Amino acid sequence: MPKHDTPLLDELEKGPWPSFVTDLKRQAEKKPECWDILGQLELSFKDKITHWKHGGIVGVFGYGGGIVGRYSDVPERFPGVAHFHTVRLNQPSSKFYSSAKLRDICDLWEKYGSGMTNMHGSTGDLVLLGTTTPNLEPLFYDLTHNLNQDLGGSGSNLRTPECCLGRARCEWGCYDTQDLCHTLTMHYQDEIHRPAFPYKFKFKFSGCPNDCVAAIARSDFAVIGTWRDDIRIDQAAVKGYVKGEFAPNGGAHSGKDWGKFDIKKEVLDLCPTECMWMEGDTLKIDNSECTRCMHCINVMPRALRPGVKQGATICVGAKAPILDGAQFATMTIPFVEVKKNEDGEFAEVVEVIEKIWDWWMEVGKNRERVGETIMRVGLPTFLKVMEVTPVPQHVKEPRSNPYVFWQEDEVEGGFERDVKEFRKRNAQ
Amino acid sequence: MALSRDELKAAILEKATNAPKPQLYVKDFYACDPEAKPREVKNAANDLVKEGKMTFWSSGSTTMYAAKGRAKDEENR
Ligand code: HEM
Ligand code: HEM
Ligand code: SF4
Ligand code: SF4
Numbered sequence: 320m321p322k323h324d325t326p327l328l329d330e331l332e333k334g335p336w337p338s339f340v341t342d343l344k345r346q347a348e349k350k351p352e353c354w355d356i357l358g359q360l361e362l363s364f365k366d367k368i369t370h371w372k373h374g375g376i377v378g379v380f381g382y383g384g385g386i387v388g389r390y391s392d393v394p395e396r397f398p399g400v401a402h403f404h405t406v407r408l409n410q411p412s413s414k415f416y417s418s419a420k421l422r423d424i425c426d427l428w429e430k431y432g433s434g435m436t437n438m439h440g441s442t443g444d445l446v447l448l449g450t451t452t453p454n455l456e457p458l459f460y461d462l463t464h465n466l467n468q469d470l471g472g473s474g475s476n477l478r479t480p481e482c483c484l485g486r487a488r489c490e491w492g493c494y495d496t497q498d499l500c501h502t503l504t505m506h507y508q509d510e511i512h513r514p515a516f517p518y519k520f521k522f523k524f525s526g527c528p529n530d531c532v533a534a535i536a537r538s539d540f541a542v543i544g545t546w547r548d549d550i551r552i553d554q555a556a557v558k559g560y561v562k563g564e565f566a567p568n569g570g571a572h573s574g575k576d577w578g579k580f581d582i583k584k585e586v587l588d589l590c591p592t593e594c595m596w597m598e599g600d601t602l603k604i605d606n607s608e609c610t611r612c613m614h615c616i617n618v619m620p621r622a623l624r625p626g627v628k629q630g631a632t633i634c635v636g637a638k639a640p641i642l643d644g645a646q647f648a649t650m651t652i653p654f655v656e657v658k659k660n661e662d663g664e665f666a667e668v669v670e671v672i673e674k675i676w677d678w679w680m681e682v683g684k685n686r687e688r689v690g691e692t693i694m695r696v697g698l699p700t701f702l703k704v705m706e707v708t709p710v711p712q713h714v715k716e717p718r719s720n721p722y723v724f725w726q727e728d729e730v731e732g733g734f735e736r737d738v739k740e741f742r743k744r745n746a747q
Numbered sequence: 748m749a750l751s752r753d754e755l756k757a758a759i760l761e762k763a764t765n766a767p768k769p770q771l772y773v774k775d776f777y778a779c780d781p782e783a784k785p786r787e788v789k790n791a792a793n794d795l796v797k798e799g800k801m802t803f804w805s806s807g808s809t810t811m812y813a814a815k816g817r818a819k820d821e822e823n824r
Contacts, residue, residue, distance in 0.1 A: 373806045373807060374804065374807060375804070375819075375820070376802050376818055378803060384810070387807035388805070388807070473807055474805035474806070474807065474808065474809060475810040513793045513796075514793070514803065514805075515786075515789055516773075517773070518808075519808060677784070677785075680789070684774075685772040
């Protein structure tokens with residue numbers, strides 16, 4: 320495969336930052352099809368349109384996801400990328416893997432693919448870019464038999480679940496995100512590997528409201544750690560921060576001199592619900608007003624910690640702007656304890672998931688994300704489906720509709736009436 | 748009366764084979780047995796793929812079903 324002239328792409332090598340163009344050129348010495356990636360992309364830059372065709376039947380036997388068919392629409396000019404399928408590998412929870420595993424994956428991909436990877440895809444997968452249909456089955460065999468690694472989700476499947484570092488490295492984890500992520504991944508193998516829904520469905524798990532995997536913005540089902548009781552305060556450490564003994568924010572933002580730490584300016588005044596104050600040198604928090612934003616804890620991690628009655632809030636229905644605009648997930652279940660039962664299952668979380676799925680599979684339109692279905696029917700209807708009693712936190716704004724719609728069981732005698740009797744009194 | 752799994756599969760395959768559109772969403776098969784749960788219909792359709800009588804077609808973000816040989820197939824163009 321010959322080299323192509325790529326004057327436009329070459330511009331991307333000029334800055335001080337790493338360049339995928341340089342990477343591709345280096346890889347092309349070993350894998351000449353990479354010249355054709357560059358050639359086709361250069362053509363796309365000129366034509367201002369993609370030359371990848373979407374979709375196809377590609378997959379491995381027994382699976383209906385994990386491999387995304389990609390074909391060039393100019394294969395005569397760039398035969399190296401005539402087929403250029405993407406393979407998604409399910410990453411380990413929190414992306415913890417050894418460098419030996421990474422080397423094995425790279426070796427495998429040099430053998431069966433272009434050697435180009437994307438670490439990591441938005442859903443966390445290890446993304447392997449560019450192979451041909453005949454290579455798929457041998458790749459899958461080696462992957463599952465030698466590397467003990469599986470494909471992730473794609474299409475109308477449950478997508479590869481993803482979690483934050485959680486309790487493995489982070490003291491703020493209010494539940495074991497890795498355990499929940501792994502356990503549900505195993506529980507829902509069928510939904511991950513075969514299409515199951517009107518459209519894609521994503522799970523993401525964050526251990527606290529800092530939400531390091533951006534679950535609230537990126538997942539249909541976001542489990543975000545929280546606590547029910549009071550923020551734990553170490554008053555001696557609060558005094559330490561005030562005196563300047565400890566660097567605020569764990570020493571982050573230290574590239575500039577921000578002056579002496581000012582607890583009023585940097586913590587109390589920035590509390591979004593104004594529920595913190597000082598009495599002398601003692602810090603007070605009105606926990607019933609605290610919205611669990613994590614700000615004070617992030618600034619003074621040595622003095623403040625989440626409470627001990629820990630669990631999670633479940634938010635439903637985030638999505639990117641494909642049909643309507645982008646939206647965050649909506650708070651649906653204010654609090655669940657995230658606990659395994661004696662069968663090793665997170666039964667309470669599973670129950671919530673399946674209530675959503677049973678409803679959405681029935682009511683959701685083709686290619687409608689669950690968040691769009693909720694928007695279409697309205698949150699009150701969705702909360703009824705979920706058998707959740709509304710709390711003030713479900714209310715986004717004061718009502719703009721003056722009518723009250725009674726349910727039949729809320730009205731004495733129901734909606735049945737004697738029409739004949741009514742007509743007798745109100746004759747036409 | 749709800750259909751048996753085999754009857755449901757036969758109805759799905761019939762629809763996939765004769766529908767004017769070659770590729771169908773899973774929802775398009777719900778009508779094959781209005782009494783079946785969406786999940787049963789999905790499982791029956793996925794069985795037919797396993798048996799080689801239907802194929803998945805995926806754009807990468809959505810998946811559709813087709814009777815074998817009816818899907819848009821880049822490989823055999
Ligand atoms: C023993 C070696 C290393 C260890 C243990 C290590 C560990 C880590 C950890 C724990 C994170 C934070 C991950 C997270 O919060 O999601 C991180 C981030 C990062 N590391 Fe490393 N790292 C190592 C070497 C390197 C090297 C050699 C480079 C580059 C040449 C590098 C580049 C980065 C970058 C760019 C980030 C992301 C920073 C950000 O986005 O805030 N690391 N590393
Ligand atoms: C099929 C024909 C009609 C329908 C379905 C209809 C329906 C309605 C409805 C639903 C309201 C609001 C009632 C409320 O919420 O208070 C209304 C109000 C009203 N309609 Fe009609 N209407 C019809 C014909 C007419 C005609 C022919 C006239 C006049 C010649 C008329 C004059 C009014 C007036 C003046 C009001 C306002 C009453 C008030 O707010 O005090 N409507 N109509
Ligand atoms: S989301 Fe919270 S618990 Fe998870 S890594 Fe981030 S700060 Fe820690
Ligand atoms: S977590 Fe946020 S809302 Fe709660 S007390 Fe701290 S700053 Fe205020």
